[in-house]
Amino acid sequence: MNQDYQRIEQLLARRIGLGPDKLSPRQLIKAVTIRQKACGFNNVSDYLKRLDSSAHEFQELVEQIVIRETWFFRHRQAFSLLRHHVQTQWLPSRSRDTLRILSVPCSTGEEPYSIAMTLLNTPLSSQQFTVEGMDISQTALTLAKKGIYGKNSFRSHDQVDYKQFFEVEDNRYQICPSIRNQVKFSSKNLLSAWPPNHPPYHVIFCRHLLIYLDDVSRDRVLKVLDRLLANGGLLFVGAVETTLIKRDNFRFMSYPSAFAYQKVSTTSTKFPSPPVRPPKPQPRSPLKPRPSAPLSKQPEKEIQRSSLEMAQQLANQGKLKEAAQSCQSYLQRNPIDAQGYFLLGEISQAQGNLEAAQRCFQKAVYLRPNYREALAHLVLLRESQGDRQGAAILKNRIQRLDNLQG
Numbered sequence: 285m286n287q288d289y290q291r292i293e294q295l296l297a298r299r300i301g302l303g304p305d306k307l308s309p310r311q312l313i314k315a316v317t318i319r320q321k322a323c324g325f326n327n328v329s330d331y332l333k334r335l336d337s338s339a340h341e342f343q344e345l346v347e348q349i350v351i352r353e354t355w356f357f358r359h360r361q362a363f364s365l366l367r368h369h370v371q372t373q374w375l376p377s378r379s380r381d382t383l384r385i386l387s388v389p390c391s392t393g394e395e396p397y398s399i400a401m402t403l404l405n406t407p408l409s410s411q412q413f414t415v416e417g418m419d420i421s422q423t424a425l426t427l428a429k430k431g432i433y434g435k436n437s438f439r440s441h442d443q444v445d446y447k448q449f450f451e452v453e454d455n456r457y458q459i460c461p462s463i464r465n466q467v468k469f470s471s472k473n474l475l476s477a478w479p480p481n482h483p484p485y486h487v488i489f490c491r492h493l494l495i496y497l498d499d500v501s502r503d504r505v506l507k508v509l510d511r512l513l514a515n516g517g518l519l520f521v522g523a524v525e526t527t528l529i530k531r532d533n534f535r536f537m538s539y540p541s542a543f544a545y546q547k548v549s550t551t552s553t554k555f556p557s558p559p560v561r562p563p564k565p566q567p568r569s570p571l572k573p574r575p576s577a578p579l580s581k582q583p584e585k586e587i588q589r590s591s592l593e594m595a596q597q598l599a600n601q602g603k604l605k606e607a608a609q610s611c612q613s614y615l616q617r618n619p620i621d622a623q624g625y626f627l628l629g630e631i632s633q634a635q636g637n638l639e640a641a642q643r644c645f646q647k648a649v650y651l652r653p654n655y656r657e658a659l660a661h662l663v664l665l666r667e668s669q670g671d672r673q674g675a676a677i678l679k680n681r682i683q684r685l686d687n688l689q690g
């Protein structure tokens with residue numbers, strides 16, 4: 285790459301925090317070529333001058349570069365934990381206050397809408413909470429405000445009953461007004477300044493952004509999030525991003541696959557905030573539990589499935605060792621079950637054993653080549669190891685899959 289491209293990389297790092305190793309030279313050249321042509325320049329040097337001086341053109345390049353990948357109830361356990369937190373901690377002590385939630389980056393809106401759907405399934409009324417969605421991409425925000433989605437936005441393997449929140453027509457899912465009105469969208473570069481006395485949020489979702497930032501920008505963003513989050517508040521990050529949070533006052537919550545931290549006060553060592561109690565066994569769906577048949581009447585296959593559910597429940601209770609054992613014994617009886625390997629991968633990840641997690645996700649993909657969630661986990665793990673090429677190959681595979689399903 286010539287010097288002009290390197291300067292563009294530096295500009296992107298300075299203004300939006302994008303790590304230079306997060307974008308392949310091919311991706312950068314492609315995005316720049318598209319914008320250079322759209323502006324009518326024959327060479328990159330002239331385009332760079334425009335980019336340097338025009339905020340509008342910089343935004344256009346950002347639109348070409350950002351990855352807007354997201355879907356409803358991504359990492360479904362995060363939403364289970366949110367609901368659990370509201371029911372066991374927020375409502376008993378703060379029911380008169382307004383629960384303030386931020387989703388940044390919110391991309392095309394699936395994440396903040398999933399938050400609103402989750403909260404409307406708790407005793408909270410719509411007046412008792414607010415959800416703000418922020419993102420740097422105008423394209424993403426326009427789609428978020430429209431709230432019309434295709435099949436691609438529904439990739440969670442859950443039995444979530446989405447229908448109650450959408451008007452469905454010809455495979456188009458229009459979010460219903462009660463959910464749409466609950467979320468306020470605005471444009472925000474997370475690296476830009478925030479007003480000094482911005483009111484704090486009680487929950488922040490900042491998922492799948494930190495992984496794309498360079499070290500300095502990530503540190504800046506984490507400081508901002510720390511300032512924006514109220515004491516006792518929850519910070520949700522992406523699966524692989526847990527390896528990036530190294531702040532004394534963020535305590536990792538033992539609720540597997542939710543990838544959440546609770547902000548604790550470091551000034552008072554005498555009265556630390558109480559640890560979040562693991563939840564009672566929960567159904568997998570964040571919205572509608574499915575009743576299961578009594579054990580004695582269940583056929584063998586279902587008994588085995590419920591033993592996988594048992595592993596999930598143990599994991600939810602924070603009993604990671606027991607959950608891993610239960611999952612392993614399930615896999616001994618069902619050695620070709622992709623979902624079992626996927627769960628064991630998530631448990632290993634929550635235990636911080638990323639190598640074991642990677643092996644499990646690989647096995648899951650081997651057994652079920654179209655296992656999108658497992659592929660997505662592998663992409664993030666490869667990226668966290670700096671294996672850009674490996675991650676890019678997997679991303680292409682996901683893209684092909686999405687095109688087929690699209």
Ligand SMILES: C[S@@+](CC[C@H](N)C(=O)[O-])C[C@H]1O[C@@H](n2cnc3c(N)ncnc32)[C@H](O)[C@@H]1O
Pocket residue numbers: 299300301350351352353354355358388389390391392395418419420421424472473474475490491492493522
């Ligand atoms: C992969 S999406 C994540 C969406 C959602 N949080 C999730 O986990 O599914 C990443 C989003 O980050 C946004 N983004 C990138 N840099 C940003 C920045 N500096 N400030 C705010 N948003 C940014 C992009 O526009 C994109 O929509």
